[in-house]
Amino acid sequence: MAKVVVLGSGFAGHTAVSFLRKNLGKEHEVVMVTPNSKWQYIPSNVWIGIGKMTPADTTFPLAPVYRKKGIVYKQAKVISFHPEGDNESDRPYVLVEYVSGDKQGQQEKVDYDYLINATGPKLDFDATEGLYPGKNKTVSICSFDHAEHAWKELKKVIDLMKQGKRQRILIGTGHAGATCQGAAFEYILNVEKLLRDEGVRDMADIQWISNEYELGDFGMDGMYFKVGFSAITGNELAEKLFHARGIKFTVQAGVYKVEDGKAYYENLDGEYKEIEYDFAMLIPKFSGHGFKAYDKEGNDITEKLFKAFMVVDADYTPKPYEEWTVQDWPEKLQNPSYPNIFAAGIAFHPPHTISQPRKSKNGTVITPAPPRTGMPSAIMGKTVADNIVHMIKTGTDEVKHLASMGNMGVACVASAGYGTFTGSAIVMLLDPAIPDYKKYPKYGRRLKMASMGVHGHWMKKILHHMFIYKAKMKPFWWIIPE
Numbered sequence: 001m002a003k004v005v006v007l008g009s010g011f012a013g014h015t016a017v018s019f020l021r022k023n024l025g026k027e028h029e030v031v032m033v034t035p036n037s038k039w040q041y042i043p044s045n046v047w048i049g050i051g052k053m054t055p056a057d058t059t060f061p062l063a064p065v066y067r068k069k070g071i072v073y074k075q076a077k078v079i080s081f082h083p084e085g086d087n088e089s090d091r092p093y094v095l096v097e098y099v100s101g102d103k104q105g106q107q108e109k110v111d112y113d114y115l116i117n118a119t120g121p122k123l124d125f126d127a128t129e130g131l132y133p134g135k136n137k138t139v140s141i142c143s144f145d146h147a148e149h150a151w152k153e154l155k156k157v158i159d160l161m162k163q164g165k166r167q168r169i170l171i172g173t174g175h176a177g178a179t180c181q182g183a184a185f186e187y188i189l190n191v192e193k194l195l196r197d198e199g200v201r202d203m204a205d206i207q208w209i210s211n212e213y214e215l216g217d218f219g220m221d222g223m224y225f226k227v228g229f230s231a232i233t234g235n236e237l238a239e240k241l242f243h244a245r246g247i248k249f250t251v252q253a254g255v256y257k258v259e260d261g262k263a264y265y266e267n268l269d270g271e272y273k274e275i276e277y278d279f280a281m282l283i284p285k286f287s288g289h290g291f292k293a294y295d296k297e298g299n300d301i302t303e304k305l306f307k308a309f310m311v312v313d314a315d316y317t318p319k320p321y322e323e324w325t326v327q328d329w330p331e332k333l334q335n336p337s338y339p340n341i342f343a344a345g346i347a348f349h350p351p352h353t354i355s356q357p358r359k360s361k362n363g364t365v366i367t368p369a370p371p372r373t374g375m376p377s378a379i380m381g382k383t384v385a386d387n388i389v390h391m392i393k394t395g396t397d398e399v400k401h402l403a404s405m406g407n408m409g410v411a412c413v414a415s416a417g418y419g420t421f422t423g424s425a426i427v428m429l430l431d432p433a434i435p436d437y438k439k440y441p442k443y444g445r446r447l448k449m450a451s452m453g454v455h456g457h458w459m460k461k462i463l464h465h466m467f468i469y470k471a472k473m474k475p476f477w478w479i480i481p482e
């Protein structure tokens with residue numbers, strides 16, 4: 001009998017635990033450790049943030065699903081890693097602390113044969129002075145409760161516009177090293193469409209701010225799409241959309257401080273500037289959780305397991321942008337020191353950014369961190385689970401399945417406005433996720449079509465329902481691709 005412990009119930013961890021339970025016999029134990037009571041479909045937070053969905057539409061309780069499927073569920077958070085056990089036992093374990101129920105506040109050693117770390121990012125609001133949802137007129141849409149709060153605040157601003165008071169709206173990234181530009185991009189387009197629908201668009205100044213070198217970079221080192229017989233860049237596409245909607249933009253900006261209605265930023269020219277606003281949604285820096293690891297004797301071995309995120313089979317040798325290759329990216333997602341530990345989704349430490357790193361004249365790195373969106377996170381979760389199943393069933397340590405972002409295509413459906421007949425979304429495919437300039441010297445990726453229209457909105461709505469169905473592990477859930 002083997003025991004597999006999964007940490008985190010997001011896209012990566014929940015997918016991993018689902019496939020482990022499906023493909024391992026009942027004699028093997030599958031354990032989920034997560035502080036969450038609910039599963040959440042994060043992409044629809046954009047729509048909660050404009051009042052078109054509620055948290056109830058995008059979440060469901062985890063306990064009944066895990067109970068039904070025979071997954072041991074501990075509503076707890078991991079605190080430290082002990083991959084060699086301790087002076088009491090050789091069994092590797094993680095120390096966890098319960099966050100709810102009768103055991104709230106209690107700590108427990110959860111031992112394992114295999115461990116998957118899928119703890120995602122820490123939403124590091126502290127990395128930007130004054131940036132915290134609900135403070136200084138800023139909000140976030142990074143979780144369903146943040147998004148619900150964002151809608152309450154946006155509604156107040158819309159009411160003021162209806163009373164004839166002009167409002168300034170600022171949306172984008174709130175740190176020089178933030179990621180997730182795509183979510184902020186969707187939100188600004190959705191807010192703009194909502195203001196048109198509410199008849200108050202002429203009462204708002206809408207402004208984008210981000211750490212991208214140019215608009216449409218999205219932390220992916222830019223994008224190209226096939227349109228007819230030619231190619232259009234992500235930059236051209238994004239600029240066209242903003243121009244058509246009267247959205248102003250500031251890029252190459254690292255926000256470092258927020259005060260009541262004022263964001264301070266540094267740009268690549270080394271200038272320090274400020275922007276005033278009445279409502280701001282700024283994505284925080286995504287940091288590692290700061291976990292500690294200890295060996296059998298209790299010595300600190302954190303650097304074997306973690307940089308900011310978990311160390312895996314990536315090439316972490318520092319090298320200039322010109323020398324980066326897709327081979328730098330991990331494909332086994334396995335820790336080199338402890339091969340029974342894997343990391344999936346945002347939890348693995350990337351070898352470097354995807355976009356070319358740039359420093360301001362003052363030496364501040366102003367570059368998006370590499371996004372690892374839902375689809376690759378779930379693919380990584382499934383692949384790691386498949387490998388563990390293979391190892392258990394064959395009794396070998398063979399890592400059979402690989403999941404490098406350098407070989408993986410990612411589909412993105414970016415909402416540009418909500419509405420059954422008036423909504424739209426941009427449908428795009430990036431293949432591979434990490435540009436491979438050796439294989440595809442011109443564009444770094446295979447040139448794929450992008451399209452935009454109401455069909456994209458319907459697709460995004462269908463994806464919402466399909467993924468919630470899949471996450472609930474309803475009949476034949478595994479047929480739905482990641």
Ligand SMILES: Cc1cc2nc3c(=O)[nH]c(=O)nc-3n(C[C@H](O)[C@H](O)[C@H](O)COP(=O)(O)OP(=O)(O)OC[C@H]3O[C@@H](n4cnc5c(N)ncnc54)[C@H](O)[C@@H]3O)c2cc1C
Nearest residue numbers: 008009010011012043077078119120183345346372373374
């Ligand atoms: C507003 C928004 C919109 C987005 N839209 C899209 C989209 O349209 N398409 C797309 O592909 N991607 C989208 N993304 C990105 C996508 O949500 C992420 O890529 C994805 O959530 C990453 O999955 P993950 O499992 O690695 O991390 P997460 O989903 O963050 O999951 C991490 C899990 O670990 C848990 N955890 C944290 N700390 C601990 C601990 N100490 N112990 C145990 N568990 C812990 C968390 O509670 C959580 O359950 C969006 C993101 C945002 C914020």
